[in-house]
Structure formats: structure tokens, C-alpha cells
Amino acid sequence: MSLRTGADLRTIRERKPLVHQITNYVVMNETANATLALGALPVMAHAPQEVEEMASAAGALVLNIGTLSEPWIHGMLLAGAAANRARVPVVLDPVGAGATRYRTETARRLLDELEIAVVRSNAAEVATLAGQEAEIRGVESVGAAAGPELAEVAARALGCVAAVTGPVDHVSDGQRGCAIANGHELLGTVTGTGCMATAMTGCFLAVRPEAPLEAAAEALVAFGVAAEDAAAGARGPGSFHVALYDALAALDPDTLDARAKVE
């Protein structure tokens, strides 16, 4: 795998790709601000009347089922199909898959009906989707940390890149893959940081659509490095959360690759 996180971040900031996000109510402001802080342009739109037009004009489409309902699933399917037709890469965040049948089935349906480039999730969500045992409480993965095998198995089962985040992140396309040790435990104390990682994946996919494995890994490197910087002066989850946007905006393309902890 050939990561060039710094160069791709520079490209994001130059091109300012539009990242169309159909996401949950809880994190909309947060993923929009993270997208903007990184250097891309977020747009939220979910109505069937406009999602096809918006997705077709975007650099990437982010689908996130965190507070799903029938009208929103309808919007996701329309947007996803339009993105597929326009060769706009799609990243899926199957928030809470495994926690209710509705979420599991919706995530499966999106994977079945759409061409998904990357699934970004926690260990329990992707394990559920890959048909493995998993323990989830609400939208939190509980139980043992996942290793590289899970990402590999999931990538094969789902037919796309799997980006599984946790204390160490694992990214795989079923054959190649890597582990990313950037990040900070404070990420687990703020809601929506997983969703932000998914939005970051959309940003990198927008400038590297031909290499979803690399794009997913670069997104997690950049986000993880920003989290490390944000944690430096944080006094808890609130100040960490605020500093995370400052850190994303301050990411230095010149030092990013040297700071990547990738194996």
C-alpha cells in the first residue's frame, strides 16, 4: 500500500470537493464542521426530490444510518444509485448494525443494492454484517478489540473496503490491508467521532476515488493525527471535541506522512 496522506490532504484543500452526506441527526453539525475543517465542502440533503442531483454533483457520498427511518432510507437508496451511475464513490457507516434488526437489515440492503466503496464502522457493526458474532450496546461496540482478521473477512464478505476503527484501526480490501495506530482514547468519549471518521473517508475518497483502500487508510491517519494534537491540551471530552476541529484545520501536509503509524 502506498499512502500519501499529506499530498492528498493538500489536494483536498485545493480542490475543495463537495462531500454529500445523508447522515444522522445527532452528528450532522459535527461531520459538517469536520469536513470543513479538513478542507472539503460538506452538504446535507436527504429529500428524494434533490438527492440524485446533489449526489451526482458531489465528489463523494456518505451514507450513515445512525437515526434512520423509511423516508431517509429512500433518500439514501436514490442518492446511492445516482452516485453509482455518476461514478461518485460511496462510503457507508452502518451505525448500530446489530443493535436492532432494522439497522442490520438496512445496512445489508444498502450494501446489496448499491456499490459501496468503503464501509467504515466499529468492530461489532461490521462483524454483524459479515455474519460473525458481535456484541453491541446501542451504537457502541463492546467486548474484545478486533484484529486485522475482522477487516479482511469483512472486506471479502461485503465486497468492498472495510475500515474498522478502534484502539487500533484496521483497513482491508480483502487481500491487502494495514493497521493504523494513530488516534487517542478521548475519541471514545465524544459522540460522533466515528461518524466524523466516515466523513473524513468521504473527503479522501473524493480526491482518490480509484484507490478506496488507500483513501480509507489516509483518512484514518489524518483524523488520528488530528486527535493526537487535540488531546494535547484537552481537559476532557468537551475541550477535546473543540480542539479536534482546530487540529483538523491545522493539519500540516508536510509532516503528516512522517507521523503516520501504519503497519
Place this chain on the structure above:
Amino acid sequence: MSLRTGADLRTIRERKPLVHQITNYVVMNETANATLALGALPVMAHAPQEVEEMASAAGALVLNIGTLSEPWIHGMLLAGAAANRARVPVVLDPVGAGATRYRTETARRLLDELEIAVVRSNAAEVATLAGQEAEIRGVESVGAAAGPELAEVAARALGCVAAVTGPVDHVSDGQRGCAIANGHELLGTVTGTGCMATAMTGCFLAVRPEAPLEAAAEALVAFGVAAEDAAAGARGPGSFHVALYDALAALDPDTLDARAKVE
């Protein structure tokens, strides 16, 4: 009344109960982050297809009518009934009851059709529901501060614990009750702090479901103490808001009971 706020906070952090919240669009991120900062696990889900499954698996259910509409009321009723069947305690925040007939009637309907453990609200909202005179502007209670009588009368009228927050909070089950003087006036300058107090009530109810009066009081003590800590270095509503999450996460179970201002 026997409060053991420190011990129950410790239990929350150990058990990490799932607190299912069907709440308003304005505060979803904020109540999720407050729940997480205290030490519990939040989950937002409102679709009829999944609320019963989610509520049944939760430690507590929080219903908040701050931006209500028909589909959401439907979800609240389904979730509430499932919670009742599973003996999961339910807390209701009747945001804006009194401001429009729709809100007043919806709050009454939820109280009629569901077994509510605690109503957490401001003075005007609960006075409206208890059939008393009240002045509300939008979702803000205006007019004179409420005393302990209101909580007592409301608890009897509504058949549940009433937790009425304001400069001094009053909690009552209609017979027993207490006043809680913790908190800070900056709470009134940030939207959703009332909703956060309701979410905190859900967290404490999840570990003390058999004692809703005590759980409601403990939640207000913990939240009030965190507000006092957050106010210490705040320069206004923005920095106070951020510090509130830091303070909730930093709450020390060992000193919490000594800092409680309860009568």
C-alpha cells in the same frame, strides 16, 4: 430521602447503561455527549420499526417533545409501551408544554398512555400539565420562580415524580421531596441544558429504577455540581457549554455527596 449520588455515579460508570433517547433535533448531540461524559451510553432511535427493540434493551428511556411531529409521537408511544412492558423506567421532558396546544396535548397523551417514572421540566411546563396558571414564552418559563409546592402538586396530579428545575430545583413524589440548590445561572444561557438534565435523570434511573425520586434528585445534584465546576473558568455561554462536558466527565464520586446542596 436517602441520596447516594457518588455511589450511583460510580455504578453508572461501571455498568455503562444504555439510555435510549427519543428527543428533539436541537439537543441530540448535546444530550448524547452529556450522557457519554457522565459515563452511560446514549442511543438515539425514533423509527417505529426499531424503537421497541431498542427501548426493551435499554436501561432507561428518555422522551422529549422539543421538536415533535406525528411520526415522532408514534415512535415515542411505541417505545414507551415497550419500555413499560420490559420494566425499563421512562422519563419525560414536556418541552414547551403550554406554548402550543399540540405540545400540551402530546405531553398529556404520553402521561396518560404510558407509565412515566419522572417528569423533568421547567416550572411553566409542569404547571400547565398540572392544570395551573403558567407563563411560557416558547420553551422558556417566565415569571416567578416556583417553590416546592409546585413539584408536590404536580407529582400528585401526574402520578409520577416531578423534577422541576430552576434557580433552585424541586423534586417530589407527591409526599416526599427535596430542594436542590446546586447549579449555576449560566445553565440558562445555553440551549438544551434542561434536556441534558433530563438525560442525566435517565442515566441515574437506569441504575436506580426502584427509587425514581432519589434517582431524579441525584441526577440534578450531579448535573448541578458539574455546572458549578464548568462555570469556574467560563467566559460566557460558549466556553461554559464546552466545560460542562469536561466537568461531567471529571465528576468525582468521592466528593459528590459532600457537595450536594439538598434540603
Place this chain on the structure above:
Amino acid sequence: MSLRTGADLRTIRERKPLVHQITNYVVMNETANATLALGALPVMAHAPQEVEEMASAAGALVLNIGTLSEPWIHGMLLAGAAANRARVPVVLDPVGAGATRYRTETARRLLDELEIAVVRSNAAEVATLAGQEAEIRGVESVGAAAGPELAEVAARALGCVAAVTGPVDHVSDGQRGCAIANGHELLGTVTGTGCMATAMTGCFLAVRPEAPLEAAAEALVAFGVAAEDAAAGARGPGSFHVALYDALAALDPDTLDARAKVE
């Protein structure tokens, strides 16, 4: 034009007008907190069952199409008509007009069917509505900065005050107008600051409904000065965002007019 920003801010803080907002999911918390920080009372309500009652009781109504869908448009039309009947001024934020046909047509429909006092938007959105060439990417205006002509042309075409924000803001009623140079470039790095400016416009309209041109200009002066103060200690978009609420709450009516950069 006779601006009296300080005096009107003082009136807002004394009267605490209710500002009813039907806005997008992304910024609800942010515009509510900005409204509260300035000194007014925000309320969010979108259900057809209550919007007429709420809008009629408000000091101003804010309509924002940032994440629109059919039920919300229905609520906006009902609320707007009720506001018109009750002589409550209405401000429209046509977020993303030009980005999709649905947004453009919805903005036009609201302008056609309702009496709008002020349209607050970026250059591309209002240019689209005024029938001019515009380039928009998602909800961001891209391309050349707009001058005073655009506001003037738009005000005439739309039959209301046009408040066009950008590096320099331009406000016009088609005949009179001014340019406002307050503000800071960090505003462009946080999502929803345009929506906040619209909410601020609603606050000033609520206390000066007879002079929408002046109210719109005063709102942008106040918001711009707050942004300047917030930028002073900011380390990036996150800390700027937080400081913006502190700065709005700390705005000094006595110095506001002297700090206005109005031409």
C-alpha cells in the same frame, strides 16, 4: 440609513423576543444558542399542528431551507402565512438555492406565497433567485465576491430587503443600502455561521419590524463585531465557534455603534 445597533441590542435583551425558527437539522443547536447568547429566546417548531400558533406568538419567524423536505416546506408555508396575518416579520435563508432545482424552486415558492421582510443569503443563492448567473458548490458560494449591485438588484427582483453576506456584507431594499465590513474570515470555516446571521436578523427584526433594512444591517454589524472578538483568541474553527457565543453574549451596546464599519 439610521443604524442604532447598540440601542436595539439593548431592547432585545430587555424584551427577550421569541424568535420562531424553522431551520435545518445541521444548525438548529447553533442558531438557538446564538439567539440565546444575543439575548432573545429561540424556539424550534415545524409540525403543521403547531406552527401557526407558535409563529403568531413570536416576534419574528426565521425560515431556512438547509435540509428541506415536503413536510417541512408545508410547515414553513403555514407558519409564514400565520406570521403574515399576525404582522410578524419573516426572514428567509435560501440555503443552497442554485445547488438543486428543489432548493431553487422552494425558495421561489416561499418568496411568492409569503410576504418576506428580509432574504439573508450568500451571493450565489440570491443571484440565482434574482435570475442572475451564479456558481454554487453545495451550499457554498464560489467565484467572485459580490458587490452592492447584487443586493440592490436582488432586493428589487424579490421585493424585499436583501442581505448578502460575504467578505463584505451588502444590504439593500432596492433603493437604499449599505456595506458592512465587520466580521472575520474564520466565519467561513464554521458551518452554519450564515444561518446564525439569519437568526440574528430575526432577533433585530423582532424589535424593529417597521425598518427591515436597518434591522438586517444591525444584525450583521452585531454578528460581525462578535466574530471579530471571537477571532481574537481563536486557534482555529473549533475555538472560534465556541468563542462566538461568548462574544455574542458579551457584546457591549455602548461600543457597538462606534465599532460598526458601515458605508
